Amino acid sequence: MTSRDFDALVLPDRVHSSLYRDPAIFEEEMDRIFNRSWVWVAHESDIPKAGDFLTTHVGRQPVIVNRDRKGDIRVMVNRCRHRGATVCEARRGNAAGFVCPYHAWTYSQDGSLRGVPLPKGYKDFDKAEYGLVQLRVETYAGLVFATFNHDIEPLDTFLGRAKPWIDLFMKQGGGFPVKTMGEHRFTFPGNWKIQLENTTDAYHFPIVHKSFLTSLDNATEDLFSFMDAGGYVEDLGNGHSVMVMIPELVDLDDNLDADIPDRFADIAEELRRDYPEEQVRKIVRAIGGSGFNLNLFPNLACSMAFFRVLRPLAVDETEIRHIAIGMDGGPDIANRARLRLHEHFQGPMGFGTPDDAEAWERVQRGSAGSADPAWIMVNRGEDKTAANAGDVTAETGMRAAYQMWKRMMSA
Amino acid sequence: MTRTIETITFEDAVRFISLEADCLDHRDYATWLGLWAKDGIYAIPIDPDAEDFADRLNYAYDDAAMRRMRVSRLTSGESMSARDASNTLRSLSRFRMLDDEPASDVRIRCAQHLVDYRRGAYRTYAANVTYRLRVEDGGIRLAEKVVRLINSTDALAGMSFLL
Incomplete structure (x- = not known):
């Protein structure tokens, strides 16, 4: 397949469904993206x-x-x-x-x-x-x-404008270094880019994750009902993007004077035995993670409170790891709370992941309907008007990833 | 439990965990919730050697509140994966009492072979399951159930059922 063909499959507002289905494209992706990128x-x-x-x-x-x-x-x-x-x-x-x-x-x-x-x-x-x-x-x-690409630009340059977001994400160490704490590993029968898109897709959240939202206490449910909470999506270059769902949780060092949510009140009380009030607030605020998903092309996301890692297995099979993270040297009670939050949403028995996996599988199955026009639409929020410029449901991050895909596949 | 008991024999234990398995395969979750002691723990660890689950990541580590929420999610119709849930059929065998019986608090271990059918495909889940059973108010209650999948550290697929 020539570079020219790839150009025709990725338009500014849509991508061709053969990107999910064509084994020849998958082979090219392994070579041109995974063997050449960071x-x-x-x-x-x-x-x-x-x-x-x-x-x-x-x-x-x-x-x-x-x-x-x-x-x-x-x-x-x-x-x-x-x-x-x-x-x-x-x-x-x-x-x-x-x-x-x-x-x-x-x-x-x-x-x-x-x-x-x-x-x-x-x-x-x-x-x-x-x-x-x-x-x-x-x-x-x-x-x-x-x-594998010894001639590639330095990682620093590759990450570019994503770096300040990585720094913000790591603040969920609550003043301690971030450490990994185990992982949920699962597969779904679908193309890897379906998952790549999903990490920057706020639009699906209230639909697919209704049962998760219902399981939360009212205050937390409000926090996760972020369709109209001032969030936004930003293209950070090189296929990276950030989706801010909960603006007040972008910088975990801010708002330390705010009231501690009821769900963390018991933990705060226990922490006060060992830590001064300011540190208690910092730790408690870090427990729930950051209010954004940072999508790093092609295989990592720093997603609210965990790392999401994808691994393409075949054109229609992908392995996902949701890696739990916590506070290295931090209080056990805080790390325990983070583990329970991770288990609540993630993994093959979580309240969120199985529904995501079902949606992704349905995309793969449905994309067999390839009669013209066989396009996957990523045009939401494309016409940046004053009304939608700050729309958390914009598909800006997907467009950013697909433009990077096109650049690498055509190189 | 119709008859009042004070201690649990091997036969009592097998009968009880067979009932528990039947409830799960037939999605009789209301009865299933009622089998548990109030402080009962339902755990599906990732680490095959884990004995203490609180400080590590598990697939499930449920107290009573979490079990209720889990059942609500599977039955409410709000979860798209649960709406099209698998049919499951589990067989329990190779029972072994881990404590002297009869007693009012006993552990029993068995092999569980679960077949999951969904959208034209079968999957199998093999696990060692340990139950801790306790006499409460003249009946048997489930104090702890630990499901150790033999492939727990590998990639699994989404599950729309309970192990």
């Missing part, structure tokens, strides 16, 4: 000590993310340079190095090949040429990104 792989708190590692994927390629002896974070293809076996199948752990189970080629924490059995069977063998393949790695505010 892709989020971990949070620094996942691997705090030397030797800590986790295994994950960049696009479809298995990688190891680890911290070497010097404390540097490395991302390496999880593939022995001999015959291609994975050198690690554990999801996470701590290891002095990696030994291929097939012929015992042994790699150091930094990926260099340390030794092979019976080396005299090789002629002119230079171990230095057979280390694990290294990706380029850069971090911002604890977020670890990697890329």
